[in-house]
Amino acid sequence: MRSDFDRELEQRLVRYAAIDSQSDDTSPTSPSTEIQLNMSRLLVQELEAMGAADVELTEYGVVLATVPATVEGAPVMGWCAHVDTAPQFNATGVKPVVHRGYNGGDITFADAPELKLSPENAPYLAEKLGEDIITASGTTLLGGDDKAGVAIIMTAARHLLENPEVPHGKIRLAFTPDEEIGRGVDARLPGDMACDFAYTFDGSKPGEIEYETFSADGAVVTVTGVSAHPGWAKDKMVNALHLAAKILMTLPHVTMTPETTDGLDGFIHATTIKGGSSEAEIKFILRDFEREALAQKGALLRKVCDAVQASEPRAQITCEITPQYRNMRYWLENDMTPVELAHDAVRAAGMEPVSVPIRGGTDGSRLTEMGLPCPNVFTGMQEIHGPLEWISVQDMAKALRVALELAKRAVPS
């Protein structure tokens, strides 16, 4: 039941997941953490050892390499994955565990006896009978997001480099840092990748090809109050915390937050609040699939800030909104070729393609916006960014088959 590909994918994921490469959104440096380079440097070594061409670690922290073409005249295709893991959960000291031949029951965790993974809390697991499941040991995430993508691309590249009789065009590989904190795509990356279209391998269930993402803005609201000694504050003090709370409570928090929306509905999400009575700052992320609806959410936030400002003219309230990324569909719908090619590859690998809008963004959202069309391909990763994260080796093998089908199909007929 286990193929050579299964074995290689499993070994790569276990090896990569054990390396701590968590990003940090509070760090001003690029990459945000030095430890991500441990993954990047390892990939450089492994790519050189397998005979990839043009292997480099760019000064902005991206590993680039080429699988040379074996036929003339094919378009240049890119494959991307990110080396960082999510900052939201402990990612230090990951101990990957392989549960071979899953029996349908509960999966327990050596370092967290209270924890269990079962078809009750992860219904898709029920479909994985007999497959090899990889988890962490209970106190960390696994980091299959996106080490699974890295393992799939590395295995596909190794296979193509060793089998030059397989006809395919030039394939450019890119392994980015800081995807999880939205800083993975340097302005130089699309030019340096130098390809006609690309795919991120950063999706979930087998068959999924994603070409619609959120459009995203970030907002920072600053409230400056008036400071005074609390003993003599009557008619003088303006407490920034009360005004910040008023802003939060005036926003539609029962209809427009991540916890109250799904499907195609966007939200305004307060991510952090910090400060004291004299000054407070609230950070928000604004999300919607459509540009106009996203702009309306920004206008609503400003309107609430203005209203609270008007209620207390002695305070000073500012609201700064900055664009983050845009729905890749706006660009892809002009030329659906990369999406159709991926759908064909999924069918050729024996699955039915599924394309649902992602309530999030990928490096591909930015790349697409910058002129490099880049849909997202599944990897198999499940329950990501937490201790129950798991992945089936056989699902990864399906993504590998899709990669190889993509290589085979992107050739002149």
Ligand SMILES: [Zn+2]
């Ligand atoms: Zn990811």
